Amino acid sequence: MTKRIVVTGTDTGIGKTVFSAGLAGLLDGFYWKPVQSGLDDETDSEVVARLAGLPSGRVLPEAYRLQSPLSPHRSAEIDGVSIEAAALSPPAVPGPLVIEGAGGLMVPLNRRTKFIDIFAQWRVPVILCARTTLGTINHTLLSIEALRARSIPLIGIAFIGEEVADTQRTIAEFGEVRQLGRLPHLDPLTGETLRDAMVAAFDLGSMAGGE
Ligand SMILES: Nc1ncnc2c1ncn2[C@@H]1O[C@H](COP(=O)(O)OP(=O)(O)OP(=O)(O)O)[C@@H](O)[C@H]1O
Ligand SMILES: C[C@H](N)[C@H](N)CCCCCC(=O)O
Numbered sequence: 001m002t003k004r005i006v007v008t009g010t011d012t013g014i015g016k017t018v019f020s021a022g023l024a025g026l027l028d029g030f031y032w033k034p035v036q037s038g039l040d041d042e043t044d045s046e047v048v049a050r051l052a053g054l055p056s057g058r059v060l061p062e063a064y065r066l067q068s069p070l071s072p073h074r075s076a077e078i079d080g081v082s083i084e085a086a087a088l089s090p091p092a093v094p095g096p097l098v099i100e101g102a103g104g105l106m107v108p109l110n111r112r113t114k115f116i117d118i119f120a121q122w123r124v125p126v127i128l129c130a131r132t133t134l135g136t137i138n139h140t141l142l143s144i145e146a147l148r149a150r151s152i153p154l155i156g157i158a159f160i161g162e163e164v165a166d167t168q169r170t171i172a173e174f175g176e177v178r179q180l181g182r183l184p185h186l187d188p189l190t191g192e193t194l195r196d197a198m199v200a201a202f203d204l205g206s207m208a209g210g211e
């Protein structure tokens with residue numbers, strides 16, 4: 001089976017898309033955002049196409065494109081769309097596939113199903129992105145507990161932001177989880193600075209825990 005990895009996070013806006021772009025680039029793979037909510041600004045798929053440095057066609061079309069930048073369940077209701085979990089099976093591609101959720105694990109897709117439910121069905125290994133700033137210990141340990149409660153394989157934590165050594169260590173120890181590395185804040189953020197930072201911060205072998 002070709003390698004598949006879910007990139008999730010402790011919250012929205014923490015850098016999952018930037019990390020996913022870097023990871024898809026490192027893996028020379030594909031990227032899929034199953035549900036995009038918010039179409040007025042650059043979409044996550046467009047960001048990845050701009051930053052990952054991949055040939056065209058490696059960013060797969062979203063299954064659902066919803067207008068409002070809200071939780072997908074609400075954005076879908078406003079658009080008069082019903083998100084069907086069964087329509088969200090990862091596409092088959094001839095290479096590694098990076099799949100990005102929306103927001104955190106408990107984000108609803110509709111009134112019955114949350115992202116974590118489809119991740120549990122898929123059984124695809126997960127990389128959990130986490131901020132390094134204050135408040136992240138609680139969010140990250142709760143997310144790890146939710147993954148473990150559903151037996152979702154967790155590859156490790158990708159920290160995003162400036163180094164906060166004790167926070168990172170505390171999460172790794174209480175969560176009994178691997179630190180995969182830390183992507184710093186990049187200024188400027190370009191395809192080139194992202195690739196260089198990913199190579200410096202992450203060991204591809206340790207992240208290639210996907211199936
Ligand atoms: N390592 C980084 N260096 C510089 N800017 C970053 C970095 N990571 C994220 N950002 C910026 O922070 C913002 C939020 O990041 P991003 O879109 O990746 O979050 P997200 O977790 O994917 O959010 P969503 O839940 O909406 O998918 C963006 O403006 C992005 O450019
Ligand atoms: C619109 C945003 N950028 C994401 N795509 C969706 C975030 C949903 C978060 C829902 C929540 O946890 O309250």
Ligand SMILES: [Mg+2]
Pocket residue numbers: 016017018044100
């Ligand atoms: Mg994103």
